[in-house]
Amino acid sequence: MKPFKHDEIGYWSEVKLDIVRKYASAYSTIMSTQRSIKNHIYIDAFAGAGLHVSKRTGEFVAGSPLNALAVNPRFKEVHLIDLHGGKAKELRRLVGSQKGVFIYEGDSNDVLLHQVFPRCRYEDYNRAL
């Protein structure tokens, strides 16, 4: 398996992470109150290793998968995909085993179509971000 090194991210990526975190929180809050919706689901097709290093501070910062898992109310399912075996393995180590959380090592072009989208069908009253 390819070893991995944490990505270093700039200020703009930290801002993006914050925007996605707030959007996911609002989405989950709204969806969890909709009686007609069975499951609301979070998908990260380019999940990364879970942590990055801030170029600004040199400190670790949570990546989008960890932010999504911290959202309250929780998503009913969280699907995290990364092509890089080392990153998927590290993400699995950080997240551990949690109900409704699925971590895939693979190409999202394939995993989304065959494993994730079938669980997010409109006619099953499921919705996904």
Ligand SMILES: C[S@@+](CC[C@H](N)C(=O)[O-])C[C@H]1O[C@@H](n2cnc3c(N)ncnc32)[C@H](O)[C@@H]1O
């Ligand atoms: C910028 S990083 C992820 C950042 C993460 N979403 C966040 O915001 O914290 C992009 C990731 O996409 C992964 N990647 C690139 N092409 C991919 C593909 N076709 N399928 C799945 N993962 C892919 C790379 O291995 C890399 O870890």
